[in-house]
Amino acid sequence: MPKRLTVDEVHALAKSILVKHGCSDGHADAVADTVTSAERDHAHSHGLFRIPGYVDALKSGSVDGNAVPEIKELTPAIVRVDGKNCFAPLALNAGKDCLVAATKNIGIAAMPLIRVHHFAALWKETEMFAEEGLIAMAFTAYMPTVAPAGGSKPLYGTNPMSFAWPRENALPMVFDQASAAMAKGEVMLADRDGHPLPDGVGITSDGTPTNDPGKVLDGGCILPFGGYKGASIALMIELLVGPLIGETTSPETHRRYGSVSGPLQGGELVIAIDPSKFGAASTWAGDAEALFDDLHAIDGARLPGARRQSHREGALEGGVDINDGLMETLEALAA
Amino acid sequence: MPKRLTVDEVHALAKSILVKHGCSDGHADAVADTVTSAERDHAHSHGLFRIPGYVDALKSGSVDGNAVPEIKELTPAIVRVDGKNCFAPLALNAGKDCLVAATKNIGIAAMPLIRVHHFAALWKETEMFAEEGLIAMAFTAYMPTVAPAGGSKPLYGTNPMSFAWPRENALPMVFDQASAAMAKGEVMLADRDGHPLPDGVGITSDGTPTNDPGKVLDGGCILPFGGYKGASIALMIELLVGPLIGETTSPETHRRYGSVSGPLQGGELVIAIDPSKFGAASTWAGDAEALFDDLHAIDGARLPGARRQSHREGALEGGVDINDGLMETLEALAA
Numbered sequence: 001m002p003k004r005l006t007v008d009e010v011h012a013l014a015k016s017i018l019v020k021h022g023c024s025d026g027h028a029d030a031v032a033d034t035v036t037s038a039e040r041d042h043a044h045s046h047g048l049f050r051i052p053g054y055v056d057a058l059k060s061g062s063v064d065g066n067a068v069p070e071i072k073e074l075t076p077a078i079v080r081v082d083g084k085n086c087f088a089p090l091a092l093n094a095g096k097d098c099l100v101a102a103t104k105n106i107g108i109a110a111m112p113l114i115r116v117h118h119f120a121a122l123w124k125e126t127e128m129f130a131e132e133g134l135i136a137m138a139f140t141a142y143m144p145t146v147a148p149a150g151g152s153k154p155l156y157g158t159n160p161m162s163f164a165w166p167r168e169n170a171l172p173m174v175f176d177q178a179s180a181a182m183a184k185g186e187v188m189l190a191d192r193d194g195h196p197l198p199d200g201v202g203i204t205s206d207g208t209p210t211n212d213p214g215k216v217l218d219g220g221c222i223l224p225f226g227g228y229k230g231a232s233i234a235l236m237i238e239l240l241v242g243p244l245i246g247e248t249t250s251p252e253t254h255r256r257y258g259s260v261s262g263p264l265q266g267g268e269l270v271i272a273i274d275p276s277k278f279g280a281a282s283t284w285a286g287d288a289e290a291l292f293d294d295l296h297a298i299d300g301a302r303l304p305g306a307r308r309q310s311h312r313e314g315a316l317e318g319g320v321d322i323n324d325g326l327m328e329t330l331e332a333l334a335a
Numbered sequence: 336m337p338k339r340l341t342v343d344e345v346h347a348l349a350k351s352i353l354v355k356h357g358c359s360d361g362h363a364d365a366v367a368d369t370v371t372s373a374e375r376d377h378a379h380s381h382g383l384f385r386i387p388g389y390v391d392a393l394k395s396g397s398v399d400g401n402a403v404p405e406i407k408e409l410t411p412a413i414v415r416v417d418g419k420n421c422f423a424p425l426a427l428n429a430g431k432d433c434l435v436a437a438t439k440n441i442g443i444a445a446m447p448l449i450r451v452h453h454f455a456a457l458w459k460e461t462e463m464f465a466e467e468g469l470i471a472m473a474f475t476a477y478m479p480t481v482a483p484a485g486g487s488k489p490l491y492g493t494n495p496m497s498f499a500w501p502r503e504n505a506l507p508m509v510f511d512q513a514s515a516a517m518a519k520g521e522v523m524l525a526d527r528d529g530h531p532l533p534d535g536v537g538i539t540s541d542g543t544p545t546n547d548p549g550k551v552l553d554g555g556c557i558l559p560f561g562g563y564k565g566a567s568i569a570l571m572i573e574l575l576v577g578p579l580i581g582e583t584t585s586p587e588t589h590r591r592y593g594s595v596s597g598p599l600q601g602g603e604l605v606i607a608i609d610p611s612k613f614g615a616a617s618t619w620a621g622d623a624e625a626l627f628d629d630l631h632a633i634d635g636a637r638l639p640g641a642r643r644q645s646h647r648e649g650a651l652e653g654g655v656d657i658n659d660g661l662m663e664t665l666e667a668l669a670a
Contacts, residue, residue: 072614077412077441080614106412108445108606112613135579151636155629163571175567199534207635226561232510232639233568235630236498243622244470244608246615251629252622271443271606273579278447279407279415280581287578287587294490294586295570300542301486304567 002321023065030089057262083116107277112245119263123176126164130172149228152207156234175304179234337656358400365424392597418451442612447580454598458511461499465507484563487542491569510639514569
């Protein structure tokens with residue numbers, strides 16, 4: 001029997017574990033917010049399920065649960081946050097007001113985050129800017145997982161990108177998608193359960209397309225989504241969150257930190273845009289709604305993120321189910 | 336027998352036709368530059384092949400071959416170009432110096448282009464900023480061609496995005512890719528030649544996946560690349576080049592201008608980034624080269640755009656072949 005928790009209980013449980021294992025109150029709050037948002041939207045793989053990973057990183061010392069992020073305005077359009085080896089959520093919160101102010105001032109601004117440990121979904125991080133009336137894009141990279149175009153060895157991380165568009169009488173339109181055709185965790189689940197992979201997800205160690213998850217995991221490789229075009233997106237993300245901002249690319253992260261447990265150090269880039277500054281202040285919102293209406297006029301068509309957001313109200317009212325095994329793990333970590 | 340022309344001859348031929356059909360010297364030069372770059376890189380579908388389309392637009396009066404683009408600095412980070420119904424190339428050239436200066440000043444800046452008629456490949460437009468030492472992204476949209484996620488009617492344009500990264504001792508790394516799984520022109524060629532389409536390219540009018548190009552063209556629809564993830568990219572591009580900047584989305588373009596011949600009015604967005612302003616001025620170039628080295632260490636892996644760029648030197652030295660039928664058409668237009 002899964003246990004039902006209110007979202008406040010999810011937050012309290014996550015926070016108490018993080019504090020117990022060495023997070024400052026601020027970091028524990030910020031990570032618990034992230035985890036709770038994921039549970040609330042039924043994005044369970046980024047919810048409480050990740051708490052043991054956060055704890056691993058605190059235990060190994062790879063993450064500093066008490067780091068104080070340092071903000072530096074490199075230019076009127078660039079707000080850099082040095083996380084000093086903290087978890088990403090508090091670093092994002094620390095830079096947020098400054099990025100919002102810069103963007104509302106001149107219309108477009110960027111926030112590079114360095115020395116952060118990212119272990120969350122990106123959609124919350126763009127959505128929080130859309131709630132301030134801004135468009136936002138965010139990118140991050142991780143360990144080598146995905147083959148480049150033409151190759152059959154892992155090079156790029158799963159490299160998600162997220163994009164959020166603010167709306168007046170609706171939740172922001174937000175998408176968040178990996179450059180990988182499938183998450184590595186899903187490939188592992190398919191292998192465990194004996195399910196074949198869809199076409200286009202993986203290749204064997206000699207580069208042959210395969211539907212066998214075991215062969216992908218045994219020296220094979222996950223493919224980018226959509227072939228060479230997804231690979232281009234993955235490469236763009238590597239460059240933006242690595243070399244551009246003075247952080248590591250996925251292969252460099254592997255060389256430097258590959259043996260560390262928990263989420264590894266890396267970079268993130270957020271670009272924010274103020275739609276009221278581009279010469280269409282009185283029309284942009286309505287024109288976007290007209291596009292969304294055109295979309296909804298097509299049978300079966302849906303906006304990205306709509307399914308995830310549809311869970312939100314129910315979870316806020318009725319709580320969320322946490323499975324037995326995970327509850328046991330969490331209770332042990334909290335004890 | 337195809338006819339071989341030097342790239343200078345390609346330029347002169349393109350320019351003379353454009354001038355003859357009503358372009359000012361400046362517009363004819365800018366469009367001829369675009370067409371010549373495409374021929375030089377063996378991107379023939381964006382080369383002289385497009386000249387009849389440019390001429391159509393001049394003849395129908397939908398494009399003003401003498402328009403003088405108007406530049407307005409909306410903020411220190413936003414340079415808007417109003418093309419006043421001109422072809423896009425001269426509008427881009429007109430705003431370029433201002434965008435470069437803004438970007439080199441504060442690190443990131445945007446150039447929305449409105450009332451332009453875009454009929455070219457985007458890679459030239461990001462590459463020209465990379466040649467100035469900047470990173471650039473560019474986006475544009477067109478007529479409804481691609482189905483949204485879950486739907487089986489055209490909504491999004493083919494919606495290309497391009498990204499360029501500057502390099503010190505090599506041509507910039509540049510990709511340029513449509514959000515559509517395949518260009519509509521390629522589907523038409525497959526239909527003409529009786530070739531089946533690859534999986535994932537098209538659906539019939541009732542939404543069933545098909546490899547039959549005839550069924551895609553007969554009330555069916557082209558799919559986005561990579562399924563719902565490509566659809567998200569297409570949607571992002573619609574929002575950035577339509578509502579954000581006060582231009583039309585693809586369905587709105589269709590409603591307003593659907594019956595006009597030649598390239599239709601629309602918007603474009605360029606975002607430029609100065610890598611020397613993000614706190615890693617002394618390392619960004621080398622770190623990127625290290626990633627490219629990691630990529631080239633994988634058998635068969637290649638950088639996006641490398642194949643296209645590989646044609647450049649040969650074409651500059653030896654010229655390019657123009658097929659008979661096209662030469663006849665062009666000679667008639669020039670006569």
